[in-house]
Amino acid sequence: xxxxxxxxxxxxxxxxxxGLAAATLxxxxxxxxxxxxxxRAPGGQIYRAVTQTxxxxxxxxxxxxxxxxxxxxxxxxxxxxxxxxSTVWSVSxxxxxxxxxxxxxxxxxxxxxxxxxxxxxxxFPIPGWTLPGVMGAGAAQILLxxxxxxxxxxxxxxxxxxxxxxxxxxxxxxxxRIDVILDTTPRENWRQAMPHMGAFARSGYVAxxxxxxxxxxxxxxxxxxxxxxxxxGDGRVQxxxxxQGDGAEQRLPADTLLLHHGVIPNINLANATGCAQxxxxxxxxxxxxxxxxxxxxVEGVSIAGDGAGIGGALAAEHRGRLxxxxxxxxxxxxxxxxxxxDAAPHREALDKAQRGREFLDxxxxxxxxxxxxxxxxxxxxxxxxxxxxxxxxVKLGVSxxxxxxxxxxxxxxxxxxxxxxxxxxxxxxxxxxVSPAEVGYYRLRPPVKPITLAELASLPKAEDEIAAVxxx
Amino acid sequence: MFQRLxxxxxxxxxxxxxxxxxxxxxxxxxxxxxxxxxxxxxxATPVSGAPRAPYCMMGVCFDCLVTIDDVGNQxxxxxxxxxxxxxxTQNGKREIER
Numbered sequence: 001x002x003x004x005x006x007x008x009x010x011x012x013x014x015x016x017x018x019g020l021a022a023a024t025l026x027x028x029x030x031x032x033x034x035x036x037x038x039x040r041a042p043g044g045q046i047y048r049a050v051t052q053t054x055x056x057x058x059x060x061x062x063x064x065x066x067x068x069x070x071x072x073x074x075x076x077x078x079x080x081x082x083x084x085x086s087t088v089w090s091v092s093x094x095x096x097x098x099x100x101x102x103x104x105x106x107x108x109x110x111x112x113x114x115x116x117x118x119x120x121x122x123x124f125p126i127p128g129w130t131l132p133g134v135m136g137a138g139a140a141q142i143l144l145x146x147x148x149x150x151x152x153x154x155x156x157x158x159x160x161x162x163x164x165x166x167x168x169x170x171x172x173x174x175x176x177r178i179d180v181i182l183d184t185t186p187r188e189n190w191r192q193a194m195p196h197m198g199a200f201a202r203s204g205y206v207a208x209x210x211x212x213x214x215x216x217x218x219x220x221x222x223x224x225x226x227x228x229x230x231x232x233g234d235g236r237v238q239x240x241x242x243x244q245g246d247g248a249e250q251r252l253p254a255d256t257l258l259l260h261h262g263v264i265p266n267i268n269l270a271n272a273t274g275c276a277q278x279x280x281x282x283x284x285x286x287x288x289x290x291x292x293x294x295x296x297x298v299e300g301v302s303i304a305g306d307g308a309g310i311g312g313a314l315a316a317e318h319r320g321r322l323x324x325x326x327x328x329x330x331x332x333x334x335x336x337x338x339x340x341x342d343a344a345p346h347r348e349a350l351d352k353a354q355r356g357r358e359f360l361d362x363x364x365x366x367x368x369x370x371x372x373x374x375x376x377x378x379x380x381x382x383x384x385x386x387x388x389x390x391x392x393x394v395k396l397g398v399s400x401x402x403x404x405x406x407x408x409x410x411x412x413x414x415x416x417x418x419x420x421x422x423x424x425x426x427x428x429x430x431x432x433x434v435s436p437a438e439v440g441y442y443r444l445r446p447p448v449k450p451i452t453l454a455e456l457a458s459l460p461k462a463e464d465e466i467a468a469v470x471x472x
Numbered sequence: 473m474f475q476r477l478x479x480x481x482x483x484x485x486x487x488x489x490x491x492x493x494x495x496x497x498x499x500x501x502x503x504x505x506x507x508x509x510x511x512x513x514x515x516a517t518p519v520s521g522a523p524r525a526p527y528c529m530m531g532v533c534f535d536c537l538v539t540i541d542d543v544g545n546q547x548x549x550x551x552x553x554x555x556x557x558x559x560x561t562q563n564g565k566r567e568i569e570r
Contacts, residue, residue, distance in 0.1 A: 131523075132525030
């Protein structure tokens with residue numbers, strides 16, 4: 001761990017593929033660069049624990065995972081400073097970064113900032129999703145990567161999306177058991193995805209994806225066209241209730257239920273910084289508005305990787321390099337022509353990596369019933385607010401998520417809307433009969449992660465600041 | 473319920489959960505260490521007292537809040553387990569003195 005300098009040309013926040021690639025390129029080109037990351041080791045979530053996983057058999061996690069090591073090596077040699085275990089709770093328009101490390105807070109100024117905060121799992125609100133034993137499939141994958149832990153007993157996977165199938169494949173490779181996969185991919189998605197099949201067929205994902213799907217389907221019972229899900233249990237999950245199509249409700253025993261229906265950008269820091277954002281209808285989520293270099297509406301702040309719209313891990317690293325080249329240009333190191341020339345191979349690689357994305361987005365778009373839950377379902381896990389309470393608030397005239405905060409405390413718990421925001425937006429939009437674009441999103445404010453008064457008190461103070469308080 | 477893969481290797485770390493001796497691997501987060509030791513619930517919510525356990529494992533959901541070495545409301549998934557660490561499950565709100 002390196003000691004931090006008083007200021008940097010470039011600060012990159014998040015050590016996944018986008019952040020690692022951006023920091024590496026910038027430092028190689030001579031910018032004083034720091035990479036700040038909340039985790040203790042580089043890799044982000046996709047390459048989580050790639051330098052230290054206890055899962056040593058490379059065929060369990062697969063070659064795409066081990067590609068992460070190709071990013072960490074050059075980063076370590078790049079000369080960039082690295083600050084793991086750093087929680088960034090604020091980025092100001094004047095490019096000051098508020099962060100906490102080891103229980104002490106500080107403010108770090110930079111000339112340019114690249115947010116590489118990646119993706120989070122799309123909230124999957126079903127009745128009983130707060131019960132112990134119900135987790136995100138991504139959470140189970142993190143337990144596998146970091147600790148070599150796999151679910152045991154009756155294990156049920158439910159939902160849709162590439163990560164669900166990848167986790168199933170990795171579990172089988174590891175020798176773990178999966179009872180059933182409840183596939184919630186809506187039937188009509190196939191028809192809608194077909195026009196995008198051509199581009200997908202020319203991408204690098206087809207052969208790999210098909211092989212993986214076939215291997216999982218050969219070994220695990222897959223129940224398709226699942227239209228409702230419910231977790232039940234006394235103190236923890238004990239069974240899963242599901243419906244196939246219009247069929248009767250069925251019950252399965254479950255000690256662990258792993259839910260997944262896609263990932264969405266982690267936008268909290270960008271939103272709190274004041275970066276403009278827009279509703280992405282194809283990916284059904286709010287995304288920060290960026291140009292082809294990842295530049296946001298806030299001067300000096302760019303976003304690289306999935307945090308600016310889901311593109312996947314390979315796209316993320318190229319987006320990181322493009323954002324770094326643009327930072328070099330903005331800081332006066334590269335002229336425009338050089339930036340554009342040097343960007344050409346990365347842009348070409350990005351186009352290739354993004355080929356077929358429309359097909360995946362359309363095929364794995366989650367069904368409305370799972371985005372807009374029934375009345376009894378808890379929407380806000382922190383404050384335990386149900387979908388019915390949100391609907392009742394709409395009847396009283398609430399038109400957007402910021403008002404649900406004052407009516408219901410919805411979104412005001414410690415997760416700061418990360419686990420309820422997307423659902424609250426969908427429920428309000430549905431109840432009002434308008435697009436989520438019209439409903440908006442939470443207006444988030446720093447600190448975007450809770451910090452203690454002791455941490456705040458540890459911020460260095462100037463003489464005049466102390467004097468201002470002492471003499472009043 | 474989770475179990476460790478038989479060939480998962482690593483240094484053993486001794487710590488305590490609610491005063492009981494427990495063991496983890498050195499790369500484990502506190503949340504992973506609790507799960508590896510069969511802990512089913514790591515807190516009760518301040519709103520209704522409902523039991524909760526880690527949900528996201530990546531610092532997003534705050535359901536893995538625990539007390540670590542007398543400091544309450546720590547995100548167990550973001551703290552690495554250390555030898556001698558005292559982890560306590562949490563009941564309701566963070567207590568005033570910790």
